[in-house]
Amino acid sequence: MDRSVLSRCLFISAATATVVGATSGMERLHRAAKPLMVPALLIGLPKPVSALGGAMVAATVGDVLLIDPDDDSRILQGAASFAVMQAIYAELLRKRGARPTVSNAVPRLVGWVAAAASMARRSPGVAPGLSAYGSTLAAMSTLAADPALAPEARTVAGLVVPGTDPRSRLAVGGMLFTISDALIVVRRLFLRRVVHRRIAEGSILATYALAQALLVEGLSGE
DSSP states (O other): OOHHHHHHHHHHHHHHHHHHHHHHTOHHHHHHHGGGHHHHHHHTOSSOOHHHHHHHHHHHHHHHHTSSTTOHHHHHHHHHHHHHHHHHHHHHHHHTTOOOOHHHHHHHHHHHHHHHHHHHHHOTTTHHHHHHHHHHHHHHHHHHTOGGGSTTSOEETTEEOOOSSGGGGHHHHHHHHHHHHHHHHHHHHHOOSHHHHHHHHHHHHHHHHHHHHHHHHHHSOO
8 A cells, every 4th residue: 555545544544533532522542543643644754854753743742742631731731842843834834935924924913812812811820831832833824824835826815725736735734723723722711511622622633633634745745
């Protein structure tokens, strides 16, 4: 079996099991499958990419730490791991010609400020660490949205339309990562019923998994 096909099969299986486990309350399935998602993507890299591999290792460490999304100490440790990952992604995007633009940066900055303010009011114990992580996410997502990354892709109102070129899907990957982390804030601050928290956790993991797949695929080639 082709390595890229094997990678996708393993990733889809791990991601599906992770989402199902989290949504249904099957903790053993969730705990077993979640740490396998990003390594499955790593298998499919077409050639050694040391920096991208480093980001994926940091992501895997973060995934393990955040298996329990309600443990504050592990949340902060996981946020630190993901901040490393986002910083590496951002640097790889920069090296590929991405630059921040006002139209891309402003909405992400506004979202970051709103999330940071909500966390400071309702969950001050983790607010500084998560807000710091949020700044790295905003930077990565802003760079991922730059149309210069996929010069041949179609754009609408300055937004890249995803196409056959994996680079054209980097913007969607950055956006999905932002949505996933925004849902983390919503789940933590506003949801109390178990069923609602499980549905939210499943949505967080589904958008996260797809974001990782699109970013890794888009960054793995020149």
